[in-house]
Amino acid sequence: MKKLLAKKYTAICLAGGLLLAGCTKDFLEINTNPSSYTPANYDPNFLFTSAQLTYTGSRDNGYEVWRSNLGVSSSMMQQLTSTVANWPGDKYVQNEGFTAAYWGTAVSGAYIEQVNPIVEVVKFTEGKEKYKNLYQMARIMRAMILQRITDQYGDVPYFNAGLGLYSQVYFPVYDEQSKIYADLLKEIEEATNALDPAGDKPPGDLYYNGDVEKWKRFGNTLLLRTAMRLTKVAPATAQEYVKKVVGKTMQDNSDNALVKHDASGGRVTVNRFSLVFGLNDIAPFTRLSKTYIDFLKNNNDPRLGVIAQLGNGDRTPANQKGMPNGYDQQGGPNNITNAPGFTGLNDYSFVSPPFLKLDAPTLALTYAEAELLLADAAQRWNIAGSAQTHYDNGVKAAITQYSVFGADAAVEDNAAAAYLAAHPYNAAKGLEMINTQFWAATLFNGYEAWNNWRRTGYPQLTPVAYPGNLTNGTIPRRLTYPLAEASDNPVNYKKASESVPGGDKLTSRVWWDTAN
Template structure:
């Protein structure tokens, strides 16, 4: 990693998220006479950095903590918290927290991926590096636009490339159309007879067959996002993706393996918060939600013993697990939502279930980006809609559920669930065409544990599982689960025209304005 860090100081820095309310001398401030060029940088380092930053490796998990955990894990009721500043549990508004992904992604992820693409485009000796970078670029913008809706896209990351310091916000419909085009073109252009990318690619070490499968599996995800707004277009792209060749086993999963000994810049960021430097589990900040534990427990799901243990005793017996209800605090018995008043409260919050640190808080653990389980479950929904995706809905569903269980061994051998155990579960919970959409997407919710960005997006698209919003006094977003995150306040002054154009087109910068595909 020393060599990676050596070259990061040379990379072109877009102006977008370094802007302040003072825009005097914009051009001179954002033009570096020592800026990077194709002659002074090595493009593969930019790809490595973009992929690593996409997993959340930026300054003590700034955006991972605030958005993925503090907001999304709690709003989607997989985790729960009585700690006041864990805002997602009660939908309270923290502009800084909700804007943090936007603030971090542009200077850390976008700038590096735009840099490598600019350096490799049209270069005969970098065809595969260029197209792998295009697929990585879709991963990056896909999450950004799903969180915020309209975002800088076509002009983003160009501060040092063409002095575009105030990029426009593209509509999400435009962004999706271009991302799908990029996946299609990049997958077709990968060529095993051309350049070898190698270990600078920290997802697949340059394995082009797996990158092609990732492109098409990601195409399935993007296509399915559009089912509420453009179902015919969604069908076209999902069928194209299936024909192109999606993931075929958990061995295809797009995972990033971290280095626990490499310092803050290389560790697993969910783990660093849950059990590392911050240790939210030991501090009693987070527990497994009653909604999540009850779903697993009531269905005799073998994942419960892998996910959960009682915080006080370390008991991992599935029958003994108890989820903490969302929407409570520990502000004193006289307050209306003190957890001690919750029905059947167990003396202390430490008697409730929390995340198993030995599996899901390993600093050298995986960050999972796109999985075979997720892809098969989405294909199950597509098949249920009557689309041409090979197997029927029941087969894709069974593949997805089995994969969601058996893939856990990738985190740790202690998390191994056998295919036989998964088969037994499916025998007790067979595919039900009458409840297909709810069944499939509730399983998607369970299969995406830790990737709460994806849990949040698919829940918004489908409204499954059916989550009961919490009611909490004061700033509770009107008792509605938020539908998006918030733009940074600085954008209103630093990029005022484009910011205001986005607000006028999309809607107010609040939690309840829906993104395009969530209308």
Template sequence: MNSKRSGIMKNFKIYIIGLLTIFGSLSGCDEGFDELNTNKVDPTTLTPSFLMNNAIINTSFQDGFGTLVHLSYTFPIVQQIVTPFGSSLSGGNYNQNNVDNTARIWTTYYRTVVRDIVDVIQKTQGVEASSNTYHAARIWKAYVFQMLTDTYGDVPYFEAGKGFSEEIISPKYDSQEAIYKDILKELDEASAALDAAKTADPTDILYGGNVIKWKRFGYSLMLRAAMRLTKADPTLAQTYVAKAVAGGVMQANADNAATRHTALYVNWLADHLGAREKANYYLAAPFVDYLKTTNDPRLKAIAVRYVGAKSGSEQVIARATTDPSQQIGMPMGYDNVSIAQTFPTLGVASLWDFSQVNINTVLNRTAAPTYHVTHAQTQLLLAEAAVRGWVTGDPATYFTNGVTANLEQFAEYGANAAIPSADIQAYVQAHPLDVSTTEKSLEQINTQYWVASFLNGSELFANFRRSGYPALAPNPYPGREITEEAFIRRLNYPDTELVVNQANVNEALTRQGPNKLDVRVWWDKK
């Protein structure tokens, strides 16, 4: 009995010692536990430089389908590119509301661009080493929100992009007047604060950390924003035009704000028109006719026509011509059935026989830049400001400089798009600024701005509404949904906003007017 009990006690002691050993081992495992279980591959935060570049790249709709806001609305409204097809492609071609395509810029910008750029500003504010990144981000934010408010009118601005940092998931809509005044203030402060003597970000995708070029971009954008207010607030406009000129705007095409595409982030507008939508979109007749009438050398670089094509599959290289005399633009006001009545008069075989944007030059998916603000646009705006007496200098000289800059800019699309110097000089000499009356000058300047802004959809749409030029005939399509205006004046708020942010949307509509395509935004005065 004693021997048995002694054996049990011995086994019990061994068991206890074993447990203590196990617990001791487990306790030892706590050392370095956090480090061992931390994922060193997936980031928990992103650097401001990465977020900044991401915002810039996504401004050009790297989601792909975002480009439909331009293909379906801004381009056909200003009558440069149009499609005869409806359904998912309908919009400005029919003067109708397509809820998917009107929402494209809103969805892309608020979900990616605004989110990222606001995050950059929050991460770099007050950080001396990131001072230039902070101020560059303020400039890009101004650029992005100018496009948003120009497109929709009153939009979330002061509370936008703060869903994560401040848990604002139903942001208030701000008046366009308040947004524009803050944009101008931000551009003034940020452009002036950029300092070439301070640290710059060499990975910056827009200018490679060149602070001088960022400053010129900021002041040129300020000039653009100020000129948008020529009718809404001319006193404020003149004040900021003077500030922009004093600060120093773009001096040459080397200062252009442009996204230079690569195989890593392609030109998605080019990608769409070179693949999915290749046979669906065509150069509009008003644009082609203007370029042909004025013997514009840009037409050869812009347009290609597949002569005699009777289907998309017949748009082959063997039929291709870039000869300006052979280009035929698609007339406005037709669908893919009714357009057939124009074929005999225009001398085309089918709707696939009209001129298109050349995807080998101005819309090469990896080589064609996306231009945001250019030296050419800046010079033309200065020409208008000079006509109005807001800046010193000769309007005709600014005008000539602007036209020349845009013609020279085509060399950036590649050798096949470059315009010979002799052709540039001949065109410029044949089209001096008409200064006989103010209106003739304004019409000529803004019509050239229309050409110089080709493929820059948001700016085309905005400047056309602001200036009233070029003097386009309204799209005669019979199924139009606009009744108060001859042209679409804004795009509708997304249906999702009417559901998830209804109270703030309704407040904006009470202030601005109904959620309709023919309601004018604040600066768009008659």
């Protein structure tokens, strides 16, 4: 993988470059390093690798994981918490460094590190038989990347994103989210259906090493997730697309899309959570939330024994203790020492070591998510088969999926079966059970936990009462636009920020999150 990544970054530097003609017929041959990239030997597979890798987080100390995933989404969803006062997720305060982190800056963030390279792959491979499958995979990956951006902010640059080199549109408009979602559905469906088992098997693919059949199941699972995002605002469209993918989504945990990180490649290739929890200003103050730990403890969930560990190394499930959200170490009434039952920071549960290894994988999209979304569709609309069957499949998959983190993170099938026997599916509370389990299954993907909570209202979380919060004590519904856009793209930023229903605030809602 290190060789692949080394080539990849060379490719990034040369993407779209032009070589000047020489004065003699042998000039280029004489003056070109035979190991460097030229238009003749440029390989877009390495940029595809780059987009997949940076989807797991920025190369700069896991910047997006630190701020957008953990500091905002996971904390809002009370999966994690921190006593760092400027973590806005469970304090509902404005912190530009966190809320703007995923969008990024001129040198980092999703638009620079993910959108630009994946758009370059799409443009370079379009119409080239040699790269027919890479082209379709890149279309799917582009949709996945841009979906995460629009889900956080609402209307965003989409149709012209990353196309400055090709279209000379350097100040893209913010496209309406309704139009973005219509194109996401189209792109994912078309690209998935066009994948050809007889075509190329891209060697730079970190998810499946070019396995086209797995990519088809991945594409259909992403299409399912995209469609289900519309349950409140466009239920007929959601049902239409769910029906199209029934029987075509991920079939078991071996289909999970994940990046296997490289411990020897420095901060460029290691697991982003290991980076973040290795930072001195993060690790000492960040813990698993009381809400999350209590849910696992109260239900005798076998995941608790592998996910959580106390400061003394104790992983006994009964001894785990989650830290309540909304506390700091500023000396006021919300100082953590004032929390009920406080006995010391090390008495609160940390994320256990298997999940923080330098080479621990990152799960991008899972079979558990697919089955729980199908269960939701079946319960909600009586389509997609049996809600109970999908629920059982999803819960079992979520409980057992951590075996990829090593033997000390694995939960056996019989433990998952015992959990289901003790907590049988109840259709009368179906949507609550399904989507609470979705929350439990996305511990390390706070983005999706937050998206699904906004879509369904589950789990039913008690908001934090933190002094000076900007939401009137309610959990945020979107992130505000980066202030840098006011100078970088002023006309379009002004129009977009003024068009947000309710204003460009944490309490406003994106298009698909219409109030019930």
